[in-house]
Amino acid sequence: MSADFIDDGIETTAEDLGEPKVDSPVQGSTFVDARDRVLISSSIEAIENSFSDKRKLASFELAGPRKRIFFDPSKTKCAIVTCGGLCPGVNNVIRGIVLELYHMYGVRNIYGIPYGLQGFIPRYKHQLIDLMPATVQHIHELGGTILGSSRGPQDISEVVDALERLNINIVFFIGGDGTLKASSLVAKEILQRDFVCSMIGIPKTIDNDISFVSKTFGFDTAVEEAKRIIQCAHVEATGAPNGIGLVKLMGRDSGFIAANAALAQRDANFVLVPEEDFDLDGQQGLLSVLEKRLEGRSHAVIVVAEGAGQKFFDSATLKKDASGNEKKGDIGTYLKEKIEHYFYRKNIPINLKYIDPSYVIRSVAANASDSIFCGFLAQMAVHAGMSGKTDMLIGLWNNMYVHVPIGLAVGERKKIDISGPLWSSVLESTGQPVMKN
């Protein structure tokens, strides 16, 4: 977050479809007011500077139920779409949206769009899914998404055409960076047509790498599962002479899962993340350091985030996946081969066990913490949609739920601060040196 980016807080108010004109049917809540705002930076220095410059403090709108809402619930039609890779908690969010719309606002028409953006496009011939409380009753016990998902862009106009044809008033996009960018284009095109529809995003990235969002759902569950995997790798490593457990974890641009899982299960001796460069060869390189480790301790556990060490790949030869994400070089397999080759040439027998558990991690059901979190995200998304907000996502900031304009959140990824306490703690826990020549 750069201070000059958030100038006078102007960017940080979500778009409105218009003046709210209906009394909210939500009972017993304390309503949120436009003046309830959440400070973006709590740096004391930044605050003092704002004051001396006579600028307003940059802040987000607080999420929550509004006393006056935009849509008449009895006439409102809603849609939910889930895009991109699986992530624990998607079904919790779907369920939460359905139950909130149905029970709190009395909305009766709620549709699930099947298989991501494909579901909007007629030629795919996917069938809309009717979402009622009974449909979603037990879905949070299951991982994945009952709606199905898909990767890849679709024509924005076709998506808006579908929304218009279906007469949707609020559409909820559950997806990652690429989906949120697309959803913002959808929201903008809707605003240009003579068609009233709110677009609310709920950020889904197991990597926890969305800017201006302190935590994304599914991350906590993923760390819990990744912890178990590191424990397995440690058991494998100690179970054989010169055993090496090598685990590749999710983290395309940011190493949060790798770093946190390594702190949760303190068996990792090396944690490699996209945020910190490392060499393989040379005296300070990983291979040489690993050899010393084996000499001393006979085993080692290496945790590598999928986006680490990309300098070893020729980006010209890498493809993009269907979502348009640049495909990363497969650092796990690469390391496996380099390590095996290195010790083979030195005639040192090793036992390397490589584990790539991504599908086993991301497909589990949400744990308690993520379940609670998903429930709040869903409620806040419904409140935002019913009050006529659009082109925004629900984020958590300073432990409060806020409205984040999508333009602010997408683009730059949140990354580990390698001079901050998280990474320091990883370095302490692993004892790994700087692996640069």
Place this chain on the structure above:
Amino acid sequence: MSADFIDDGIETTAEDLGEPKVDSPVQGSTFVDARDRVLISSSIEAIENSFSDKRKLASFELAGPRKRIFFDPSKTKCAIVTCGGLCPGVNNVIRGIVLELYHMYGVRNIYGIPYGLQGFIPRYKHQLIDLMPATVQHIHELGGTILGSSRGPQDISEVVDALERLNINIVFFIGGDGTLKASSLVAKEILQRDFVCSMIGIPKTIDNDISFVSKTFGFDTAVEEAKRIIQCAHVEATGAPNGIGLVKLMGRDSGFIAANAALAQRDANFVLVPEEDFDLDGQQGLLSVLEKRLEGRSHAVIVVAEGAGQKFFDSATLKKDASGNEKKGDIGTYLKEKIEHYFYRKNIPINLKYIDPSYVIRSVAANASDSIFCGFLAQMAVHAGMSGKTDMLIGLWNNMYVHVPIGLAVGERKKIDISGPLWSSVLESTGQPVMKN
């Protein structure tokens, strides 16, 4: 937190034993500076008021490694004591302190005080426990505390006598509200004697009810376990005609576990917490509302925090436990009997299953999230102790680790704000009415 309590931030700086005089041996860290402070209130209104009143913004000291430290690690002797009830993560904190002292600072003399404050008192004849990295290697896989714990106050002078006799330089107290109060008295008595010893507290309360601390360790794990129990209660309730699952959860003064577990496993139809009064009898009372629920749905799940409904007990007849906590009336058993009696008199057969899972929840090992958290608390506690801070505890505030003077944290308990989003969400999820006549 009352604004007038935190006047100009004066109270919020931890006591120092004296001027740091040794260079820290901690490698590769970004050191924290006395000027790094964390804002206490991020209310925009409060900040603006401070400025117009020309008061300093109330803030905490940031925790972390200091460049200059107070104790010479090669001569430092440390002790760890764990007091009060069990809580997931205690062993993680012990382990973290030992590994941080040993590996980062090079401290070699670390003692575990057995069975809480009793361990300081000679007449109990408990044996000191030598704590080395090998001793603590696997203890985080186990629940409980390897040191043992006990309840109940001990003479403060005797405790300080023991610390002096053992020549302890830093003592870490892991305990709840009562322990922290005692530890503050210990710190103050040490300061009055001609004896140099730092006292650092790590707040341990599974109920998550310490003021100025946004989360306590073990709470997240407890909610995870409590979620499973609510699921069991729901299975029992639906498994029999007019089935009622009644679960008593921890929460003497605050209903955080009950509220969060009910949100994590949305099967509870009634959540009763100390913060919200309710009646049993009368048309709006729980019994009558429960009867209507059974008529409509044939089953019900009730989650009650142990401190709820205390108005039904004559406090004169209640005793105190060994820690001096007033014993609560047993609301679980009380409700069970009241409900059974009510339906018996109405000649309506019910099947009530009462579950009191406290020991099964609090004795499990910490989950991933709590493991990470405990690791940070331990590191920060060691940094604080080595730098000569005393009479303080490590807290989490605005997602940062801070030094909280003990006087600020103890006394008033943190409670659920019943007009805030947590409780609103519980009411939405359960659909429970106000149960007051």
Place this chain on the structure above:
Amino acid sequence: MSADFIDDGIETTAEDLGEPKVDSPVQGSTFVDARDRVLISSSIEAIENSFSDKRKLASFELAGPRKRIFFDPSKTKCAIVTCGGLCPGVNNVIRGIVLELYHMYGVRNIYGIPYGLQGFIPRYKHQLIDLMPATVQHIHELGGTILGSSRGPQDISEVVDALERLNINIVFFIGGDGTLKASSLVAKEILQRDFVCSMIGIPKTIDNDISFVSKTFGFDTAVEEAKRIIQCAHVEATGAPNGIGLVKLMGRDSGFIAANAALAQRDANFVLVPEEDFDLDGQQGLLSVLEKRLEGRSHAVIVVAEGAGQKFFDSATLKKDASGNEKKGDIGTYLKEKIEHYFYRKNIPINLKYIDPSYVIRSVAANASDSIFCGFLAQMAVHAGMSGKTDMLIGLWNNMYVHVPIGLAVGERKKIDISGPLWSSVLESTGQPVMKN
């Protein structure tokens, strides 16, 4: 199993409704033949005696698909009823029966009887549940029974009236000893009326105490859960000076759960079961032995089966539960009070933590082993029903599924042989002495 009870194998052939007259639609199976039989006793001595006496070897009918079946699937109506207490795996059995009937035999009319035997009786006004593959798709992920259960006998004629009125051809009873006795009476009354209906029992007893059935479903899952509880009790016991963890586990007449859980989690120091008498007082009594244990080791874990120590209760004052089972004296609470009183009088402070986890154990979903087992029981039950067998249950014997006439299985409970290897192993593991004066 007494040798004279099984005389010449006569008792061990299940009743037939009549001659099978339809070809089985089951594809690809190896059909079972009336001559496929399973030896009851594999005692070499018993076998040799049979031969020298020229008696036939006592044996069971092997379960499995028959080439010729009794009922025409297209006209068959089936019903499933679940009775008594919850047990992991009931939903798996229901699901297995529905899927087998539907997909393998093409039966289309399958009804769930709600809330046990009550569901047959008009005055309870429970609604029949239509069971289709879609209804049961995910139910095995949940504990309990989707049909609901109830305790207590109902008039046998009324049950048969209901079956006749509903025109049911096969009824599956999932229940324990009492239910099986009732189901046998149902089968016998059906045979006397001019009405063709097969009654197949699937024994459900978490205690694993049915004779001529080597294992009952849910038992394995229960032991897994009970293992976790014993671990909690051990953590509690070691966490306080003179800590005592006291766990009451299921086991009305047999201590299989207690014994097996104690072997799975070898932290128990005393295991008390119905099969072995023990004293409390006196020099050899539990209290005195416990005191010595605490002197030496400062903590103890006691696991008690609910049916142990019943001699301490005046059976005249005990009631029966709705199922007609004699209510056991509450040995858990009794021991808790006796132990607390004993040490109080001796002025020895103890910390006793009492855990009664029954509802938390029996309401979980089946583990892998029980899921597989339930699947086989369901298939075999359907094969037996379709082939016109009646008044029998499906049992596992010598690792094979067999038809057990109900009269043979009910009546006498299976018990731990206290001179056999299971109990020897428990004694070794705990080191507990004979606690008799």
Place this chain on the structure above:
Amino acid sequence: MSADFIDDGIETTAEDLGEPKVDSPVQGSTFVDARDRVLISSSIEAIENSFSDKRKLASFELAGPRKRIFFDPSKTKCAIVTCGGLCPGVNNVIRGIVLELYHMYGVRNIYGIPYGLQGFIPRYKHQLIDLMPATVQHIHELGGTILGSSRGPQDISEVVDALERLNINIVFFIGGDGTLKASSLVAKEILQRDFVCSMIGIPKTIDNDISFVSKTFGFDTAVEEAKRIIQCAHVEATGAPNGIGLVKLMGRDSGFIAANAALAQRDANFVLVPEEDFDLDGQQGLLSVLEKRLEGRSHAVIVVAEGAGQKFFDSATLKKDASGNEKKGDIGTYLKEKIEHYFYRKNIPINLKYIDPSYVIRSVAANASDSIFCGFLAQMAVHAGMSGKTDMLIGLWNNMYVHVPIGLAVGERKKIDISGPLWSSVLESTGQPVMKN
């Protein structure tokens, strides 16, 4: 098991080192007698044939404590070695042996041989591990083996030299088929030297494929974990259009894990095992059948045992692993590529997620059922060793623990009977056709 192999039961008595000459110190047990034997075949037909031919019934020696033992416990030295791949429960067996030797027999010298057979060979310079009750107290909470393991043969004479040099009286081999063969050679060479040492094997094969042993430890836990993985694969498959979850499970020669896991989590649509041949191409081949499945249901889950489909590989090009096991062709990757290629050529977009979870399954701690089982195996192994048996392993047969001469158990692998109830049930559950042209 072939009837002519077990001729008159002669082969089925384990080798004895000599006449037992010491009274057993084991207390309170019912001792086992040489005449206690367990019937091998309970086929009624086979029994009747034996009788008419006047042959003795083939039977095993019953395992258990003997009244008179061969070794004087106070002078006995024991060693434990673990070989081959990891398997849940190895630590439980180690722990059980140590505790039984120490507490029941009073043996004080117990050594762990590090890293499998390597640990016997001086040039590897591994250090012996002293095994005391304190060493093994918590090891069952961990997966893997605390002794370490290795693959690969070592010179039998060198192994026996080491045993002689260390003066070992009983050596326990925990390992698979290859290890057991080697251990039998060790036992035979010992018998030829003037050196008294018992060799007792405990079969360790996660695949559960040892003949004359109805279940091996770790298998039950592996199925539990594999069940979770299949659930993940199903979530992945249903989460994307034309989603395919492909899971490779352990099972070199036998598909027991694949078959049982598929029955435990009934989401698999295809189960491929070594025991049943299948084609890929052609109208009946897997690829064509899979295409039809996707047309109808849009998703599919395939479970393949690692030893399935080996006909697709040129065995001439396959290597052997260090244990001398022929390396299998990697059927998982092969199928992945074939399937992707097939649908790519047909221009049908699919989403295939391939999961190879072996290390994540085999490295977990034993579940309750396996823990109990390992405890018995360990006790029985100690009883056998102390009583002077050798060249045998402990097996479970007809739910009883028996002494199996190693020559009988090794050689031929146990396999799924594809005309038996296990495989029939898999076919029913998946609905998969015969995939042969």
